[in-house]
Amino acid sequence: MAIEVDMMKKVPVAEQDPLVRARNFDEVCLGYKEEEARAESTRCLQCKNPKCVEGCPVRIDIPGFIEKLKEGDNAGAYEIISEASSLPAVCGRVCPQETQCEGNCIRGIKGEAVSIGKLERFAADWAREHGINPVKKTSGNGRKVAVIGAGPSGLTCAGDLARMGYEVTIFEALHKAGGVLVYGIPEFRLPKDEVVAREIENVKALGVEIKTDYIIGRSETIDELMEDQGFEAVYIASGAGLPMFMHIPGEQALGVYSANEYLTRANLMKAYREDYDTPINKGQKTVVVGGGNVAMDAARTALRLGSDVTIVYRRSEKELPARAEEVHHAKEEGIRFALLTNPVEILEDEEGLVKGIRVIKMELGEPDASGRRRPVEIEGSEYEIECDTVIMALGTTPNPLISSTTDNLETNKRKCIVADEENGATSRPGVFAGGDCATGAATVILAMGAGRKAARGIDDYLNGRQ
Numbered sequence: 001m002a003i004e005v006d007m008m009k010k011v012p013v014a015e016q017d018p019l020v021r022a023r024n025f026d027e028v029c030l031g032y033k034e035e036e037a038r039a040e041s042t043r044c045l046q047c048k049n050p051k052c053v054e055g056c057p058v059r060i061d062i063p064g065f066i067e068k069l070k071e072g073d074n075a076g077a078y079e080i081i082s083e084a085s086s087l088p089a090v091c092g093r094v095c096p097q098e099t100q101c102e103g104n105c106i107r108g109i110k111g112e113a114v115s116i117g118k119l120e121r122f123a124a125d126w127a128r129e130h131g132i133n134p135v136k137k138t139s140g141n142g143r144k145v146a147v148i149g150a151g152p153s154g155l156t157c158a159g160d161l162a163r164m165g166y167e168v169t170i171f172e173a174l175h176k177a178g179g180v181l182v183y184g185i186p187e188f189r190l191p192k193d194e195v196v197a198r199e200i201e202n203v204k205a206l207g208v209e210i211k212t213d214y215i216i217g218r219s220e221t222i223d224e225l226m227e228d229q230g231f232e233a234v235y236i237a238s239g240a241g242l243p244m245f246m247h248i249p250g251e252q253a254l255g256v257y258s259a260n261e262y263l264t265r266a267n268l269m270k271a272y273r274e275d276y277d278t279p280i281n282k283g284q285k286t287v288v289v290g291g292g293n294v295a296m297d298a299a300r301t302a303l304r305l306g307s308d309v310t311i312v313y314r315r316s317e318k319e320l321p322a323r324a325e326e327v328h329h330a331k332e333e334g335i336r337f338a339l340l341t342n343p344v345e346i347l348e349d350e351e352g353l354v355k356g357i358r359v360i361k362m363e364l365g366e367p368d369a370s371g372r373r374r375p376v377e378i379e380g381s382e383y384e385i386e387c388d389t390v391i392m393a394l395g396t397t398p399n400p401l402i403s404s405t406t407d408n409l410e411t412n413k414r415k416c417i418v419a420d421e422e423n424g425a426t427s428r429p430g431v432f433a434g435g436d437c438a439t440g441a442a443t444v445i446l447a448m449g450a451g452r453k454a455a456r457g458i459d460d461y462l463n464g465r466q
Contacts, residue, residue: 003039008111011040013118018332022303025187025272028329029093029118034074037122041070043114047106052116055104057449058091058156060084062101062116069119078127081120082134086159086203087152087181087448089128089195092121094185095445096323128198133205134159140207141165145458146231148216148402151179152444153435154237155203156451157458162206164459169231171214176268179239180444183268184260184294186301192267217401222409222431233430233458236417237451240396240436246289250346251392255281255354259290259298259393266301283307283389287357289343290393291315293443296326298391299335309335310385314342314362314375340364342375344382346390356386398437406431416440423457423466424450432458 003011014030015021021028032040044066052062061080068077081088097103097117105113127133145161147154150172158168176182181196190196204210216222216238225231243258245251262280265271271278286302288295291313303309311330313320316339320327331337340362347356361381364373403411410418410427417426417433424432434450436442460466 051104089124149237150177153447160455217405236433253348295393424454
């Protein structure tokens, strides 16, 4: 039966009931069925000057793939997406579409934007379910490029270079490829075996080799890659995995985690599976400090592991940097928010275990350098929150291992590698960088966009156009 479409509103997408999903790690969003995707695709205006494409960091031909879906050509839609994105099933799930493609959608001026992300996910999932893989279009040119890091930026750069004909090898420090896709983003937002592993296999099918347990700076240096192994160019996409802390009293207590460590234990060490005995503190009461997507991921993971969870954030809800969808889902699932509140001390018992956190109420003052109003402490407003686990989700910085073992590689005061925004070139000829190691922690799609730019930059460099 045909679905009646309101051209001003998105076709709804099914989700797990909040009370049910709060106790499992199954995917929250169930995605469009074929008839729903077809109906939603009819809402696209097919703009001659598509602002949605301008808002996409990897420049997917959005009207083109949506028109294919409208025609019922799901394979054609996937082929169009795959020309620009190596990870469409990932992006369709975790990209902040509301501020990028959908945020620029003309349909959204007077109504709701076209549900571009959910349509991308549908096309990618349909292709996976029907065994359709991206096609390698260019014959090999025999030239070797190394990529450091098998996260979204490295996989994207490697995939694009492979399509251009280069022999690409990715060197990954962990035992499993995927970077933040496997250790950072929870299973209920991004299934690892069903989605991430398949996307990685698609990149490998293009001819990309991935070497795991290979730490550049320890196993081998960039100099050795280029001088001994014959790589003509190197792309550094090592991410930003060094966690930040507040440096308040009690931060060394047992039961305090960085969100990076907590999510790695939960995801890479499979705490979400009952048949795994993962060494992770499944506390009864957990406080998560921070307001970004990582904080939401950590909080919702702790909830599913059986904890009562409170998020502490020093600004108001309006300033929360997390996606609105993630905040909405967290609230639906029963997570509490202590807003305009900031930790001043982590309390510990006689054995050094966390027993609570002392916080102070805040008010918003004048805007700071970021443009957001600066939080100011309210004198005499301190109080305590009882908890046995604290997760610090305050952001990350790049690990300096690679930059410290590579000559002539410029970094800034934040230890980020200085790289050209347009082509990824660094101060070292033949060495390129992008993603979180160059910008600091950001989104998956921005890292992918950097990978695409670097692939073009490397191609230009190796062919004398730069």
